[in-house]
Amino acid sequence: MVDMLLRRYFRGPHVSWAQAVHPVADDERGLLVWLPAGAGFACRTEPDGTPLRDAPAIEDYGAAPLRRRTWADRDVLILHPPAAAHSVWWFFREGRFLGWYVNLEAVLARHAGGIDVIDHHLDIVVDPDRTWRWKDEDTFAACVDRPGFWTTAESLAIRAEGSRVAAKADRGEFPFDGTWQDFRPDPAWPVPNLPPNPL
Ligand SMILES: [Mg+2]
Known part of the structure; x- marks a missing residue:
């Protein structure tokens, strides 16, 4: 397996975010990648340098x-389940599990150097005790029926996807069953760096 995959977000034809990640596994559970603090990423910014959001x-x-920026503060294990319109993120700080994050997004597209996704704004934060809450409902709702975002019908499907994943948290099913909460990266893995041109 290669050392680095480029994980990019698109908004229309534009790359809005690119991050270098280390591939961990690619099997029936999906594509699993590791994003350590120190990894390279790039994001669109306002003129003052703050990230362009929403x-x-x-x-x-x-x-x-x-x-170009450097990913800081937290390490993340990211799972893209097969053909799923979401990814699941395990957050760690210095080896301590902090909780999950469900990023609602279009089913990923694979290419030679990595994967491309379209973020759906709406997210779910899942605490270590598996209580959960929606995040960014306002910005998700504000983009309904905007050109290049999602229709009303698509927004209902996106939210339904989130509800299905949240129900797994309620039931303590994979991926919320303790799997990978003790994950440790191989110390030999290099910190992934962005290629010169991540576009
Ligand atoms: Mg999101």
Whole structure:
């Protein structure tokens, strides 16, 4: 397996976010990747350098500069289950499990150097005790029926996907059954770095 995959988010034709991740496994549970603190990523920014978040127009993403950053503070294990419209993130700080995050997104597209996804704004935060809550419902709702985002019907499907995953947390099913909460990366893995041109 290669050392690095590029995981990119698209908004319309524009890369809005790119992160270098280390591939861990690719099997019947899905594609599993490791994003350690120190890894390279790039995001669209405002003129003052703060990340561009929740811009309501596709063109805003093309116009904003893509700036290189370093992923900091938390390590993340990310699972893309097969053909799923979400990914599940295990957050760690210095080896301590902090909880999960369900990122609702389009089913990933694979290419030679990595994977591309379209973020759906709406997320779910799942605490270690498996209580959960929606996140960013406002920005998700604000983009319904906007060009390049999602229709009303699609927004219902996105939310339904989230509800199905949250029900797994309620039942303590995989991936919320303790799997990988004690995950440790192989110390030999290099910290993944962005290629010179992540676009
Ligand atoms: Mg999201």
